[in-house]
Amino acid sequence: MYVCLCHGVSDKKIKKLVLNEGITDVRGIKKCTALGSQCGKCVKQAKSIINETIEIQYQQAS
Numbered sequence: 001m002y003v004c005l006c007h008g009v010s011d012k013k014i015k016k017l018v019l020n021e022g023i024t025d026v027r028g029i030k031k032c033t034a035l036g037s038q039c040g041k042c043v044k045q046a047k048s049i050i051n052e053t054i055e056i057q058y059q060q061a062s
């Protein structure tokens with residue numbers, strides 16, 4: 001599923017960056033992709049995907 005339609009950034013891509021690169025916020029995603037640099041509508045959803053991914057990771061670790 002595309003989160004950022006303007007730049008074609010998918011939820012999978014965001015999850016991968018969180019899990020593999022240890023990114024914990026939208027700013028980090030923005031450094032690696034163009035997410036949020038056009039209309040900005042995707043930022044809120046990107047944030048919740050980042051948080052969900054971190055939460056799942058944390059639950060799996062405990």
Ligand code: FES
Pocket residue numbers: 003004005006007035036037038039040041042043
């Ligand atoms: S949907 Fe991401 S900048 Fe427009």
